[in-house]
Amino acid sequence: MPRHIGSKITFEELEKKFADLDVPEEQLAFYFEGDPSMSVRLRPGLRPDPKKVIMTENDRRTASRLHETKEEVVEGAMAFDWLNGYLTWRRQKRFLSKPDDGRPMLVFEGDSWFQFPLLLDDIVDVLLDRFGHVGWCMSSAGAELSEMVKGGGEYRGALDRFKDRWKVFLFSGAGNDIVGAKATGDGSVLEDIVAPFEQGKPARDYLKNDAYRRNMEGLRANYELILDDITGHYQGRPILLHGYAHAWPGGFDGDPRRVIYAAQDQWIGRYMRSEKLNIKDHILQHEIVTLMIDDFNDMLKSLCGGNNPRGKYKEAYHVDFRSLLTNVTDWNDELHPTDASFLKIGAAMDDMIRKVLATV
Structure with a gap:
């Protein structure tokens, strides 16, 4: 049974939501919190909200394949590159579908x-x-x-x-x-x-x-x-x-x-x-x-x-x-x-x- 949007999920489950094009971005946004300290190079500071997403040390360090030729590490400010990459992937996948x-x-x-x-x-x-x-x-x-x-x-x-x-x-x-x-x-x-x-x-x-x-x-x-x-x-x-x-x-x-x-x-x-x-x-x-x-x-x-x-x-x-x-x-x-x-x-x-x- 799918979890209610308000329940806490694992990082793996969050990735699955990103991979599901039927999940709207408004729902994905629920699992993130703002962090101005991450707002470098004019990027808005966002990261998975620890009150809503369970992240292990391995989750933070595991390289996530974002494009055919690009990998980024989900750790600290690099979490934003992970987010950028998934959102780009979603747009491209939607176009190809x-x-x-x-x-x-x-x-x-x-x-x-x-x-x-x-x-x-x-x-x-x-x-x-x-x-x-x-x-x-x-x-x-x-x-x-x-x-x-x-x-x-x-x-x-x-x-x-x-x-x-x-x-x-x-x-x-x-x-x-x-x-x-x-x-x-x-x-x-x-x-x-x-x-x-x-x-x-x-x-x-x-x-x-x-x-x-x-x-x-x-x-x-x-x-x-x-x-x-x-x-x-x-x-x-x-x-x-x-x-x-x-x-x-x-x-x-x-x-x-x-x-x-x-x-x-x-x-x-x-x-x-x-x-x-x-x-x-x-x-x-x-x-x-x-x-x-x-x-x-x-x-x-x-x-x-x-x-x-x-x-x-x-x-x-x-x-x-x-x-x-x-x-x-x-x-x-x-x-x-x-x-x-x-x-x-x-x-x-x-x-x-x-x-x-x-x-x-």
Whole structure:
């Protein structure tokens, strides 16, 4: 007899639930608890709740095969890689379990805006479940742009595997490269690319430095690698890119956002207020982040010739979300929209998908 959702289960039973596509993610979420200390590289901090899941030492250390070629150890922060992997597997298995019914196939590669584990309906959730699209997703919360590009990217394997079927490629990346952790692990990239506080200094002047310029140049170079690769092998197939929206650094007085998986100032606010930067005014913080997001979107538009006359690549299209999220209440945390906002964003992406499909 199946156990009631409220009863305690073993880790093996939890894995079986993940492997069962008929078990909804809302039910899986019940067995997890938030842990902000695990929230590294912009990944929400989640782990199996010890009050609901029995885990032996062997469970924590046993390598779980997540993909055909990837294994991760379920221990400490690595538990999140286990979770990411299972959720990716579920999406892919669900796609493979359905016959080709003629709907245009999408391929997704990206970060937590394309794969937010369990607690939010991200862009891909909205496109697949609300707007009826079908697609293959390799996205992972916490993924960095440089990782997704490395070695031709996991996306190339998918594009080649489904070369006779896929119609549109969607990509989401760079948030982790702008406000994520330094490669050294000591602090945030923000502390290197934003200048320290000076009384009366305009927001733009905080970004007038070589480190910020090099960061943006690096993002452009990586996007060009992706676009050169895909357009070189699959000329004429549309590629959709987005540049996020104007995020609100958290932790200020009156900040209404409270989540279990991250502190209010987990990724931006605490580093803006750090001893190194000392930028305490949350309005100024937001103005600086807004300029960074605008610069990033301008860079993407210069690449996207599909809907920008001077864009470098005619196959690339820029989808602009900035006007859709204008208030702090549009955000679930510092970097991720609420479900309602993801629905608005997904609708904008759906609109662009349908427009570009008309050109294929």
